Amino acid sequence: MATAATSAPSAGELRLQRRPLKQPSWWVRNERLALGLSGFIGLLIVWEAAVRLKLVRELFASSPSAIALTFVQEFQLRSFWEGVGVSVEEFALGYVAAVISGIIVGLIAGWYRRANYVAAPWIAAWYATPHIALVPLIILWFGIGLGYKVFYVFLVSFFAIVINTMVGVQTSELRYIEVARSFRARDMTIFRTVVLPGTLPFILTGMRLAATHAWVGVVVAELIGANAGLGFMINLNGRMLHTNVVMMGVIILGIFGIILSEGLSRVERRFEAWRPRVGADA
């Protein structure tokens, strides 16, 4: 009884915050990374064991060691790197276009009431439409080359940025605007010193969501119609029962996705020095 009571953390303990007096150790600072990584490695071990013990068939499940070998082989091939390059290019062009235009449209549609009246129905309608349904149309316009994929990636990532930016501007707190007006700030100054800082967290969240959408978009577009890229590679090897190459492709996609969202959430945190951290440390 007594041990059970001490081992289970009480609500008070969970909420207890300790503020560090010195730079915490590497281990403490990277606790999140370390724990995440060990869970990942654990799964790999279970997987390998299951294949070795013939609990699952290698043709369907491949195995971590076979995939690792595939990595080594493929990394030496020029064609592999060209495929990666194609996917990254599609992503970068579509995503950057979506970020730039999404922020601009979002700021305008959030700040100017009348612009919002005009744009909001379109944004809502386009966001609610499953973009994948437009693929046949887009292929009709662009063929299955770079243009189609960039446009599709743009389409799937644009709205997350527009909507977040717009909401950010619209939720600018009136009391801060009032303070600014009292100090005779001009509209542009209010925009720069009140609206934009308040909106930045929303924009960054939109960018993070959009990056994930965009990366999925790259793969979807390549699965449907392509002759190069990671999605194409997966599709082709799947048909030829090269499970290990498929798995490798999926892993690369996953790693890239993690790097993207992790990198962007780091940027998010950097820009929010002014906000107190919330949430449990444990």
Added chain:
Amino acid sequence: MGRLQAIDVCMEYFQERTGSRLSAIDCLNLTIEDGSFVSIVGPSGCGKTTFLKIVDGLLEASSGELLLDGKPIKGPGRERAVVFQDASLFPWFTVERNVAYGLECQGVPANDARQRVRRFINMVGLQSFERHFPYELSGGMQQRVNLARALAVDPELLLMDEPFAALDAQTREVMQEELLNIWSQSRKTVLFITHAINEAIYLSDRVIVMGPRPGRVIADITVDIPRPRQLSIKRTPKFIEYEDQVWSLIEHQVKSSAEFSGQVASAG
């Protein structure tokens, strides 16, 4: 400079929700002499804050006239600055940048601004906190920043909108005493809005008592207690007499509105 005259100031507005007109302030007449410290007390919803916003120029009165040193008030001006209620500092700016805000809006060159900002940060006792963000400060410290931000633009009329309302009782007393110290150095005209009767008496040359909606002046009491005032004067018979006098003016209204809300609560 800094003489404020309010002549027959009325504030009415259309309430969209109920579709009716609401009279917030009814024919308010008031003159505040240059360099004096005047408080307005009154029950919640009597239009105190509305009046302050009209004086600041954030709201336009429906009728009547407001003159500052004889010139009509049209919109916010550099000769007025507001110390707002709690949580009005820009959370994304440091203390330094918050205090500099008014100067930034006026286009004061960065070098001049930096010196003035430092001076006022020192004046409110926040040196070494320049680079902190508001959330890292206590409520009392945040309101010091708020005060410094208003003082930095060197206004002739300082408008204070219940600046200490959210502070705990002890901090509040300390802030009152410090406010008087700072005020005695500059002798700006101050219009101070508060709920707290004892705060109003302690700080002010005159206490204006406003009645419930529609707001109007129901008493204008001159506080004849010599300055500088220590916090200990709050326990002198004379001070308590003033408190009783103001409270007797407000008591009836507060009680009736409390009863009213009690009825609403029990009916609901």
